[in-house]
Amino acid sequence: MLTDRQLLILQVIIDDFIRSAQPVGSRTLSKKDKIAFSSATIRNEMADLEELGYIEKTHISSGRVPSQKGYRYYVDHLLPPVRLTKEDLAKIQSIFNEQIYELEKIVQKSAQILSDLTNYTTVVLGPSVKDHKLKTIQIVPLNKETAVAIIVTDTGHVEKHVITIPPTIHPSDLEKMVNILNERLIGVPLIDLNEKIYTEVADVLRAHIQSYDSILKTISASLDLDLNAPAQMFFGGKMNMLRQPEFSDIEKVRSLMNIIEQEKEFYRLLRKHQQQGIQVKIGKENEVKGMEDCSLITATYSVGDEKLGTIAVLGPTRMEYSRVISILNRVASDLSNVLTQWYQKY
Amino acid sequence: MLTDRQLLILQVIIDDFIRSAQPVGSRTLSKKDKIAFSSATIRNEMADLEELGYIEKTHISSGRVPSQKGYRYYVDHLLPPVRLTKEDLAKIQSIFNEQIYELEKIVQKSAQILSDLTNYTTVVLGPSVKDHKLKTIQIVPLNKETAVAIIVTDTGHVEKHVITIPPTIHPSDLEKMVNILNERLIGVPLIDLNEKIYTEVADVLRAHIQSYDSILKTISASLDLDLNAPAQMFFGGKMNMLRQPEFSDIEKVRSLMNIIEQEKEFYRLLRKHQQQGIQVKIGKENEVKGMEDCSLITATYSVGDEKLGTIAVLGPTRMEYSRVISILNRVASDLSNVLTQWYQKY
DNA sequence: GTTAGCACTCTCATTAACCGAGTGCTAAAT
C-alpha cells in the first residue's frame, strides 16, 4: 500500500538515521543521489509516512525519526544488501583458526569477535549439557568426609561437584558404586540420568552394596544439581553500549546494565528465541522494561539438525540491522559447520 | 605538626565530603556539633590546611575538598571507628552459611556480598592453583584423536584439558602412562609437575613405553598450559560505580570500565598488593591512568600462614574508608578462618 | 503531480543578569 517512492524515502531516512543518529530533514534527503525530487515533495510524502506511523517527529518542526513500526517494515522488507568485507570474513574465520577442542572456548571467542565486529553487545547461549551423553563418572576422594565427583560427557565437557561422603559408606562400596554406574550409565544423556538410576541401577546397587540408602543420596548429590542450572551465557563487549549516543544518559545505561547483569531476566528473554534462523526483536517487542530503545537480533547454531544454542546481538534500535544480520548469519553457520564436522567424529 | 584543631577540622571536612560529595564550606562546618568555634576561625585554619596541601578548592571561592594528601593522612591517622551493624555481620556470616565445599563458589559469593555491603565494586583474586598438590590425573579418551585430561588437586579443584592423541600412541600405552604419572606425581604441587616429569618420570616412561617421544608431548599438552594463566578474578558489583556522582560523566565511566574489563591490567595492579593486612591506595597512588579518582582497598586471605589470594574494593577516592576497611577486615579474616579450618582436614 | 516560496515553529548556542555560597582580610572584642 506504500508507493515505491514512499518506500524509497522510508529506506533512505532509516539508513541515514542509523548512520547519523540525527533526525532526518527533507533538505538532507533531497541532496541524496538516490532521490531526484524536491524537498517539498519529500515533505508531503513524509507527512503521509508519519500519518501511517512509520516515522515520527521529535518535536513539531524537527526532522523525522523512524518509529518502531518503521524499523519493523525496514527489517522485513527494505534491508539493503551487505557484503562482508575481507577483513570481516577474516576475523570471523579467525574464531576457528586455532585448533580448539573445547566448546566453551570456541563459543566464548565467538562472542568476543562478534562484539568487536559489530561494536554492540553480544551474548552467546552455550549448549545445555542436558543432552550430552555420559562418557564416564569418577569419584575422587579428597579426605574422609569429602570427595569430588567428576562427570565427563562425550563432548569433552567436564562437570565437577564436591560432595560429602557419609561416614557409613565404606570406601570399597564407593568404588563398587562407581563401577556399577559406569557399567550401566555410559551413553545415557545427562538429563535421563536420574531416571535411569532408579530403573536400571537401583536394583543392582541394592544387591551388591550394604549402605544402600546413603549411597543413593551420594549419587543424587553428584548428579542432581547441575541439570536445572541454566546454560552458560558468554558475553562480549558489555561496555560497547556506552559508545552509542543514545546511551549518553547515565540513567539509561544503568537500567540497561541492570538487565544484563542480573542474568536471569536476560536468560529468559533469550530462551524465547529458539526458532531456526535470524530473529529480530525491536524496542518494545522485547517486552522488557528498560529495553525500549534496544533491539535484539538472534540466530541459533546447531549440530546437524539439533539446535545447540543461541547467538544474540544487542544494540540500540538504531542498529545496523543489515550488517549485523549478515555477520550473525555467517558466524552462526560457520559455527554450526565446524561443530557438526567436529561432532561427527564421535 | 598539625594542631588538634586542624586535625579535627580536616577530619570533619573529609567525613562530610565523603557523605555529601559536595565541597565543604566554613559555615557548614561551624554548624557541626563537634565544632565550637566560628566560621571565621575555621576559614583561617582552612587556609593553613590548604597551604599544607591537605585540602583544595575547586575554584577560587568554593568550599574545600580533600586532596590526595588529605585522604592519605585521614586514612593513616583519622579514621573514625566503625562498628558493623548486626545486619552487616549477618550478611557476612551468610557467605559461609551454606555448606560450601568449593573454593571458587565461596570466593565468588564473597565478592558478591562484599559489593552489596559496600555499594562499590569488588574483586577477589582466587587462589592460584600452582601450589595445590596433585591428587590424581585421568585421561578420558573421547574418540580416536582426542581425549580430555583431568587434573584433580588436593583442594578439590579440577582442571580439564582437551588434547589430541597422536595416532602413533597405542591405547594401552596411554593407560600405562596414566598409571605411571599417578604413581610418581601424586602430592606434587602443580607448579613442579613439569620439572618432575623430567627428573622422575621420563626414565620410567622410556623403559616401559614404545612411542616415548609422542607420549611426552601428550603429557606436556595436558599439564603445561594452565600454569601461566593468571589466577581467576571474581567481580562483584561492576556497575556500582555508575551510582557514584563522580561518575555521572559517561567518559569517566568508559575509561574506568576499560581498565576493569580488560582484566590483565587490573590483575597486574592487584598482584602488587600481596602484603599482609589492609592496604589502601588512593588516587594516583595506583599509578594507573584512568584511576586518578579511584581508591583501591585490599586485604589478603590465607590458610594458616600461606597467603591464598587478595580481596579488593574499588571505589571513588571519596570512599567510605572506615566502613570498607572494617568490612574487608572482617570478611578476610572470616574467610581465612573458614578455609584454614577446612584445609586442616587434608 | 511537482516545486518554489514563505511564514511559522522549535531547538540550540550565546550572552547578560542575578543569586547564593563561600572566601580573605580588617578591625573590634575577648
Next chain:
DNA sequence: ATTTAGCACTCGGTTAATGAGAGTGCTAAC
C-alpha cells in the same frame, strides 16, 4: 594573642533574552 564579626569580592549555576539555523506545512504557480 586569639577569636570573631563584618564586609567587599569572586565565582559557579540558574534564568531569561536573543538570534541563528534547520525544518515544517501550506499555498500558489508551474
